[in-house]
Amino acid sequence: MKSRIIQSIPALLLALVTGLSGCEKDNRTEPKSVLKGKVVFEGQPIGLRSNGVQLELWQHGYQLFTKIPVMVAQDGTFSASLFDGNYKLVRLRGNGPWVDNTDSIDVELRGSKEIDVPVNPFFIFKNDVYSKGEGKVSATFNVQQVTAGRTIERVNLYIGTTIIVDPGNNVGNAQEVAANITDLSKPITLTANIPANLASREYIYARIGVKTSGVGEMLFGMPQKIMLK
């Protein structure tokens, strides 16, 4: 047994040497430059479904031409760790709750950079106010059509226990469909009931969303923390 261990020492040493040298040869430094930004309309960030909307980064001049997908967070911000270089940022068609725009945005990344990605949504929220009632949360707001060409499908109020609130992550919601929204100049009020098992919480998050017909993703307001106590 002992001799077998001694016999295998050269092999073990070889493995060790290969392992150590591997650390130098295989690994490259990770990308250190950071591109940050937000999706904006008239300078204001747009609320989205968390991880629902994608922007694309393309870089010309290399053999393989592959996009770097950049998912946008629920508050309209995004960030990506990249190597320095010149990129084209593309607003993927048919993806976000806004008018398709195929123009790319040039991004020259040296170190770190913050950019705004302007988009033209169909509908936005104005004058949103939130209030709490006994076991429920209400939101009153105006929906304003800022781009013609599509109609409204519905508006929703979602409530949730974390800041990420959307159709997939919520504990309750209220809805008004387009047929009942006749006049967009009048404020709309939605009231969602808080489930009984969450009624004793200190706070809850509420968020309003508008669905444009024919567009998959909804546009949201910013999540609001509502203190229940």
Next chain:
Amino acid sequence: MKKLSLKIFVSASMLVFAGCNDWLERKPQNIILEEQVWNDPKMITGLLANYYDRLPAHTSLTTGWAEFSAYDEAMWSNNDDGRNNIINYPTTRWTLWDYGLIRDINLALESIETHAVKLSDAQKAQFSAELRFLRAYVYFEHVKRMGGVPLITKQLIYDFSGDPSPLQNPRNKEEEVYDFIASELDAVKDQLGNGTSNTRATKFTALAVKSRAMLYAASIAKYNNQMASPISTPGGEVGIPASRAKDYYAKSLAASAEIINSGSFELYKANPDKGANFYDAITKKSANREVIWAQDFLVSKDKRHGFTYDNIARNVREDNLSSSSITPSLNLVEDYEYLDGTSGELKNRNAGNTDYVYYDKLQDIFANKDARLYGTIIYPGTSFRGTEVQIQAGVKVWDSAANAFKTVESNVLGSTYEDGGLLTGSSGPQRSQTEVSNTGFYLRKYVDQTAMSSTRGIRSDMWWVRFRLGEIYLNAAEAALELGQTADALKYTNTLRERAGFPANSLKTINLEKLQNERRVELAFEDHRVWDLMRWRTAHEVWNGNSANPDAMIYALYPYRVVRPGHATHGKYVFDKLVAPRFRAPRFFQIANYYSFIPQSAIDNNPKIVRNPFH
């Protein structure tokens, strides 16, 4: 020295002479040469078996079967909650790019021409026809997911010139791929042979594939162009002109009618019990003239699968693990109409919604429903393999102080309530446990009744039906309806409904909506639902990711025994409808899902490939 050279001479000459005898010229035992394969019908058949086995499928009994629970037919009640919590379908979900299989078939087609000298012309023609049929089917599987793909019908061989561009073919138009499938099937259908086989391709298999493929092409041509913004690419790789719809519907109808009128197939009606008959129609492997093309299995040859092990109802399982994976939704159960033709919503509350409707037996709420419900789904009060599947969520105890029922449920399956009666059934439903139904229903279709088939040791040889006459009737009805031949559409649909227990001529009028529901209930768990919604371009509306949309959520039905001693309702059963407790995210199908993501490696290797829209 002399002696040594003599020795060398002798041994050298021995080698030379030995080389002349057979010992060094034996045929290798472990290599089969092309000439051997292509001159031996048995070996060619073996090769064909390999290609049949590799045919792509989205959901079948062996490939992707779990995905039956990822749409609106069912949810997942086994361990893990992935399929109950799909935030949105990824664009790679249906991706298929199997040019390996296409290349193998092309190679076989060329080899049979170059190497087959001992085969008769008829044999050669038949094998070539079968290979071309398989290739057409593989292209159909591609085009329904990816849109137009490059049509490659020859081997692509690199000439080492440093320029790969002759190998890089652009995508064909979507309609070109469908036209290719139609012309290939037309060309080979009369050469296919194979008698009355329902596992190898015959003339009628080719017609069945044509019936389905042409219907898909037609509905894309029609309904894609009715969208607010039709999905298309400038080069036509995606999107079919609306003008082609009529032609495709007519081709589909002609193929369907040829199958129906041939007399070679008939709807299975051997069992007088209509519900059990529908189960038999799909699962009975002998004397079944309804099945046109199936993927067969056989336990004794170790060709078997674990579908029954994974999906059998909890209290009739024979293994100590798994069971209950795919559990049908209340949504699907309610889509089965009543036999008097009224809509299928279950009546669990009275007309004014002030009180429950009380039933004497669990199964009474399902009385007079479409018999296909029984053949597809195990619902409360029914049995499997002669054993009752005990489905009861708990008891409703009357609280006279509160003037209302109090719900009592148990975490222990098969537990007894304090009055000595059953509390929670041995098959649940249970709100949070795994390996027991979360919806209150179990799957019957395709779950094997053979004893021991739900054990891991033995498993099942239930076959997978790729095409059957029931679908052809519905394909014919839909194409006839779209072509304005309403009387024929009614005739085809009513024939199928009669087999399900409806009276003759049960439908007096017909529209696409009724046909859509008919397809949903007849073809549930046969890999149709998602493809049907895609070709009608309604998937993004039915599964719109809105939790307020009942179609996007999965509902459950929980039965309770009433405990109210001294009252007329004591011992009766009531039912609660609810969103299935383990179901999380509403189904969310986006416009970008209509065509799947082309693998980046394919685009890297071939810059002529155009991306699909929205990817």
